[in-house]
Amino acid sequence: MSATQPEHAEFLSQNAQYVASFGDKGALAMPPARKLAIVTCMDARLDPAAHLGLKEGEAHVIRNAGGVAKEALRSLILSQRLLGTREIAVFHHTDCGMLAFTTPYIQDVLKKDAPGDAAFAARVDAIEWMEFNDLEKAVKDDVAYLKSEPLILEETLVTGWVYDVKTGKVAQVA
Amino acid sequence: MSATQPEHAEFLSQNAQYVASFGDKGALAMPPARKLAIVTCMDARLDPAAHLGLKEGEAHVIRNAGGVAKEALRSLILSQRLLGTREIAVFHHTDCGMLAFTTPYIQDVLKKDAPGDAAFAARVDAIEWMEFNDLEKAVKDDVAYLKSEPLILEETLVTGWVYDVKTGKVAQVA
Numbered sequence: 001m002s003a004t005q006p007e008h009a010e011f012l013s014q015n016a017q018y019v020a021s022f023g024d025k026g027a028l029a030m031p032p033a034r035k036l037a038i039v040t041c042m043d044a045r046l047d048p049a050a051h052l053g054l055k056e057g058e059a060h061v062i063r064n065a066g067g068v069a070k071e072a073l074r075s076l077i078l079s080q081r082l083l084g085t086r087e088i089a090v091f092h093h094t095d096c097g098m099l100a101f102t103t104p105y106i107q108d109v110l111k112k113d114a115p116g117d118a119a120f121a122a123r124v125d126a127i128e129w130m131e132f133n134d135l136e137k138a139v140k141d142d143v144a145y146l147k148s149e150p151l152i153l154e155e156t157l158v159t160g161w162v163y164d165v166k167t168g169k170v171a172q173v174a
Numbered sequence: 175m176s177a178t179q180p181e182h183a184e185f186l187s188q189n190a191q192y193v194a195s196f197g198d199k200g201a202l203a204m205p206p207a208r209k210l211a212i213v214t215c216m217d218a219r220l221d222p223a224a225h226l227g228l229k230e231g232e233a234h235v236i237r238n239a240g241g242v243a244k245e246a247l248r249s250l251i252l253s254q255r256l257l258g259t260r261e262i263a264v265f266h267h268t269d270c271g272m273l274a275f276t277t278p279y280i281q282d283v284l285k286k287d288a289p290g291d292a293a294f295a296a297r298v299d300a301i302e303w304m305e306f307n308d309l310e311k312a313v314k315d316d317v318a319y320l321k322s323e324p325l326i327l328e329e330t331l332v333t334g335w336v337y338d339v340k341t342g343k344v345a346q347v348a
Binding site for chain 1: 185186188189209226232248269294302324
């Protein structure tokens with residue numbers, strides 16, 4: 001593949017290998033077999049299926065910048081009420097961009113691309129960027145939030161974890 | 175593992191195997207090497223790293239119920255402006271819950287759990303459930319949305335795909 005080709009040009013050849021070893025996965029049901037939902041970060045270094053040993057069909061995986069539980073609420077409600085999950089595990093990770101970037105910095109980076117454009121600035125200001133400055137506290141806060149959210153089922157088992165990008169290790173913190 | 179044990183009880187033993195073969199992945203940089211961001215569904219049957227051949231460090235992966243681009247906007251902006259991605263691939267899939275469930279149905283399921291609770295009902299009604307009724311159209315709509323969103327970089331290459339849960343195959347539709 002040449003350096004100037006778009007990355008999606010590789011999808012079909014890579015996918016052909018997956019399809020060749022697909023086996024009986026076409027018979028999997030929609031509801032997750034382990035009744036488990038994972039919330040984690042979009043970070044490219046994380047492969048939650050690999051580092052938690054999750055197979056296709058076992059768990060919902062919700063990912064966003066930071067692994068922020070609040071932004072995952074719609075998905076988690078659907079996961080529980082319509083697809084039967086009863087356990088949530090929230091994972092944040094070391095060296096997360098949401099630990100490094102602050103709202104003023106993000107707003108500044110964006111607004112420099114459209115100086116004097118008030119409509120653009122208003123769009124930037126309308127977004128809640130959801131950064132955090134203490135990794136373990138952020139995980140504990142997300143677990144506390146889910147435990148107190150009325151739309152999350154009371155009987156849900158919620159745990160909180162940190163993934164270490166330097167070692168691949170997970171550790172439970174809540 | 176007994177049937178009554180929580181699912182996260184398996185995380186540490188599964189993770190130990192991953193850590194044992196972690197190799198030099200601890201040296202990976204935060205910005206995705208392929209400058210690529212994937213938006214896809216939380217569905218348990220999907221393992222985007224496996225079915226697209228993505229390795230750790232290569233791409234941001236954003237997942238929510240449906241693989242809805244609008245809910246991924248905050249993450250995509252951070253992916254592009256702070257971590258250098260320039261390509262987005264949106265994946266929806268066959269037999270998606272968001273094709274099966276409608277807003278009135280979801281609201282009804284939830285409200286039946288708290289009859290007469292006006293505060294609970296108001297929380298339910300405040301959520302945009304983001305279902306769709308035409309799979310290919312939903313992918314095309316998400317691609318069009320990202321191409322027209324002022325906070326997404328104009329030079330972004332945006333493509334749209336359908337994943338078939340019966341075969342494991344991906345097909346480009348936009």
